[in-house]
Amino acid sequence: MTKSVKVAFIGLGVMGYPMAGHLRKKGGFDVTVYNRTTAKAEKWAQECDGKHAATPALAAKDADFVFACVGNDDDLRSVTIGPDGAFSTMKKDAIFIDNTTASAEVARELASKAQTLGFHFIDAPVSGGQAGAENGVLTVMVGAEESIFNRAKPVIEAYARSVGLMGPVGSGQLAKMVNQICIAGIVQGLAEGIHFAKKAGLDVEKLISVISKGAAGSWQMENRSATMNIGKYDFGFAVDWMRKDLGICLEEANRNGAMLPLTALVDQFYKEVQNMGGGRWDTSSLLARLERQ
Structure with a gap:
């Protein structure tokens, strides 16, 4: 049955x-x-025994499900309703699944x-980062x-690993947005904790092995504390991407009246990391800002 289901995927980042x-x-x-850089689409098609198309419209033609994972709102509009966009060829009752954080x-x-136009659009942003994508264990939050x-x-x-319907x-x-708000606060807290531990003369590795098993434990502590401790940030979810996401959160908060003082503060801390040349560093690089002081 799956072989008869036609899928298009736009954006191979x-x-x-x-x-x-x-x-x-x-x-x-x-x-x-489909990918803007054709060479990457050709490479994917060869590695995965799939096909590639020259435009989003050609990729989406006759597809039952069309996925997109691009950079931002403008990129999404470009590949959907822009020239040669996917919406121009999507068939009736097909489903467009947007994995972009927008x-x-x-x-x-x-x-x-x-x-x-007679088909469906659902928003389905993901959490889990590059490792989650590579291992096929992303968390997907769906509006539909x-x-x-x-x-x-079943296609997603x-x-x-987890696919949940959040509402319309x-x-x-x-x-x-809630996911990113929570992450921002946790990473800042972890950065301050490790910074404090170093100043206090504690063995950070031993410290984390103990407190990670208690109420302070988190995914960030389990997966980022070791690299933070040695100042390694050349991997993972980039600061530039996090600032884009937090900007979306803050804009939405301005519309709905939510108060996000910590999120706004951490966003400015990330701006400082960018000014340090760390735009492509992992989000855990908030510690680098503290150690620079």
Whole structure:
């Protein structure tokens, strides 16, 4: 059955490349990809025994499910409703699944456009980073009608460990904002804790081995404390990307009246890291800012 399901994937960045690979290899779907850099699409097609197309429109033609994982709202509009965009060729009742971390507003805008054209748009941002994408264990937060979600979920599960329906279109993006708000505060707290421990003369490795088993434990502590302790940041989810995400959170908070004082503060700390030349460093590099003081 999966071989008869046609899938398109638009955007082969550090997340999209392995996600599309899981749809082909694990899901067994007939997958066609599009990427702005054609060489990367050609490489993917060769590695994954799939196909590539010259435009989003050609990739989406006749597809049952069309995925996108691009940079921001403008990129998403470009590959959907821009020249040679996917919306121009999508067939009736197909489903467009957007894995981009974008605004709730653009999700609702494109869902409305898709409805007028006779197909469906759902927002499905992901959490888990590059490692989660490569290992096919992402967490996916979906905004959709329940019936459309139920159709899309088995396909999404090719690259996910957890897929949850958050509410109507836009709710997936709102859930991802909460995810990023929580991460920002946790990483800042961890950075300050390690900084304090060093100043106090504690053995950070021994310290983390103990407190990670208690109430202070977190994914960030388990997965980032060791590299933070040795000042290694040349990997992972980039500060530039986090600032883009936190900007979306703060803009939405301005609209809905939420108070995000810590998020706004950490966003400025990340700006300082960018000014240090750390725009492509992992988000755990908040410690580097403290150690510079």
